[in-house]
Amino acid sequence: MSDLTLNLTQSRPESGNNLRNAGGPGLRTAVPATRPLREKEQQELKSAVHAELINRLDLEKLGEAQETRAGQMQLFALIQQIIGEQGVPLSSAERDRVAQEVLDEVFGLGPLEQLLKDDTINDILVNTCSSVYVERRGVLSKTSVTFRDNRHLLQVIDKIVSAVGRRVDESTPMVDARLKDGSRVNAIIPPLAIDGPILSIRRFGSSPLTAEKLIQNKALTGPMLEMLRAAVQARLNIVISGGTGAGKTTLLNALSGFISDKERIVTIEDSAELQLRQDHVVRLETRPPNVEGKGAIRQRELVINALRMRPDRIVLGEVRGEEAMDMLQAMNTGHDGSITTIHANTPRDGLARLETMCLMGDIRLPEKAIRLQIASAIHLIVQVARMSDGTRRITHVSELTGAYSDVISMQDIFVFEKEGIAESGKVKGRFRSTGIVPKFTDRLKAAGISVPAGLVDHSVEV
Ligand SMILES: Nc1ncnc2c1ncn2[C@@H]1O[C@H](COP(=O)(O)OP(=O)(O)O)[C@@H](O)[C@H]1O
Numbered sequence: 001m002s003d004l005t006l007n008l009t010q011s012r013p014e015s016g017n018n019l020r021n022a023g024g025p026g027l028r029t030a031v032p033a034t035r036p037l038r039e040k041e042q043q044e045l046k047s048a049v050h051a052e053l054i055n056r057l058d059l060e061k062l063g064e065a066q067e068t069r070a071g072q073m074q075l076f077a078l079i080q081q082i083i084g085e086q087g088v089p090l091s092s093a094e095r096d097r098v099a100q101e102v103l104d105e106v107f108g109l110g111p112l113e114q115l116l117k118d119d120t121i122n123d124i125l126v127n128t129c130s131s132v133y134v135e136r137r138g139v140l141s142k143t144s145v146t147f148r149d150n151r152h153l154l155q156v157i158d159k160i161v162s163a164v165g166r167r168v169d170e171s172t173p174m175v176d177a178r179l180k181d182g183s184r185v186n187a188i189i190p191p192l193a194i195d196g197p198i199l200s201i202r203r204f205g206s207s208p209l210t211a212e213k214l215i216q217n218k219a220l221t222g223p224m225l226e227m228l229r230a231a232v233q234a235r236l237n238i239v240i241s242g243g244t245g246a247g248k249t250t251l252l253n254a255l256s257g258f259i260s261d262k263e264r265i266v267t268i269e270d271s272a273e274l275q276l277r278q279d280h281v282v283r284l285e286t287r288p289p290n291v292e293g294k295g296a297i298r299q300r301e302l303v304i305n306a307l308r309m310r311p312d313r314i315v316l317g318e319v320r321g322e323e324a325m326d327m328l329q330a331m332n333t334g335h336d337g338s339i340t341t342i343h344a345n346t347p348r349d350g351l352a353r354l355e356t357m358c359l360m361g362d363i364r365l366p367e368k369a370i371r372l373q374i375a376s377a378i379h380l381i382v383q384v385a386r387m388s389d390g391t392r393r394i395t396h397v398s399e400l401t402g403a404y405s406d407v408i409s410m411q412d413i414f415v416f417e418k419e420g421i422a423e424s425g426k427v428k429g430r431f432r433s434t435g436i437v438p439k440f441t442d443r444l445k446a447a448g449i450s451v452p453a454g455l456v457d458h459s460v461e462v
């Protein structure tokens with residue numbers, strides 16, 4: 001550390017890596033002291049400072065400095081000193097900002113850091129290196145954050161994916177990864193992405209939305225939640241259906257909270273994002289193929305393996321393909337109480353997609369048999385949707401009641417009826433029960449779970 005201190009205070013202004021000496025356009029004279037720096041000048045300044053920093057401290061020293069608070073402060077001071085040496089007139093606020101951004105670049109994810117620090121942001125969507133959007137409370141807006149160029153963006157993507165042992169290049173131009181905080185990342189690069197690398201970060205804050213919070217957000221009502229709680233406790237097989245970002249995973253997480261602590265839960269995901277609060281949870285995640293295109297472990301194999309792990313419950317993050325059939329068979333053969341999600345826009349659509357997925361597997365069953373499997377395996381479909389005002393609502397709780405002459409029969413227990421849009425853009429509507437007494441109340445009674453009150457005459461305006 002003393003070595004580091006020595007190095008940090010050592011000044012080498014003649015090292016030739018600053019803007020004045022770089023043969024550039026003589027920024028000192030070009031920029032009057034009062035005018036804020038233009039984007040391009042700022043990027044140039046940051047690159048020069050960054051390069052000079054690396055020039056003065058080798059990476060090992062940088063790593064050491066980062067570890068302690070004192071080291072970080074010294075580093076920050078050194079960066080400010082280097083900025084000073086560049087001879088670009090800056091206000092002290094600007095200097096601090098540039099120093100912070102250089103620091104973010106060296107240790108963090110560069111321009112993304114400031115967005116990641118903002119807790120109100122749910123999603124970060126990098127469309128091109130110069131166009132970055134964020135979602136706050138369901139509403140998309142463009143930010144002023146930019147990357148230097150596509151190469152810079154690619155470097156940041158590389159940093160993210162290599163941290164979880166994955167890579168992105170021309171032969172694997174699509175990759176899923178995870179940030180330290182659990183946020184889910186997808187990157188796709190040229191040639192598949194036409195205008196340069198695209199990065200989508202779905203944030204999962206350290207604390208997922210609880211069931212109570214979902215009621216506060218009016219994603220559903222108290223009686224609806226009580227019914228879902230009873231359904232989970234009575235080991236009904238539940239599929240949560242919805243579009244991207246509709247809140248499927250959030251609801252799955254909340255519903256899993258109703259599983260008893262005494263049960264052993266196995267979770268299976270493509271990219272781990274569930275945060276179950278129970279103690280007895282074992283988590284599995286798929287593996288993409290290696291450089292030679294080998295070694296991939298798919299969800300299907302994990303579902304089959306999970307059955308040998310003495311699970312009380314299997315929670316499958318999202319059913320996407322061939323594993324659908326294995327999941328249904330598991331549900332039908334004593335592993336009830338399973339929960340999963342599916343990408344679909346209506347409960348019916350969800351069933352149709354499930355059917356298609358079953359056809360993708362290697363178990364060849366006629367369509368009719370598949371429908372029978374679905375009808376007997378799945379008890380409830382909970383549809384979630386993202387409304388035009390950004391709120392998430394449960395729009396249907398539907399019960400499967402069997403299959404008659406080739407058609408799966410289904411009845412809605414709860415629905416959300418949209419009634420209009422207020423001037424403020426807020427979606428108005430009503431949660432209500434359809435008045436149908438669910439068939440599964442028998443199952444609840446058999447399990448000794450009392451049927452929640454207000455099940456059949458429920459109506460709440462929001
Ligand atoms: N009821 C809700 N109220 C507010 N935000 C929500 C709600 N449900 C989900 N979200 C937010 O929406 C984003 C997407 O949710 P997620 O459950 O991951 O969607 P999906 O799994 O359907 O793609 C997350 O940032 C999550 O915090």
Ligand SMILES: [Mg+2]
Pocket residue numbers: 248249250318
């Ligand atoms: Mg999800």
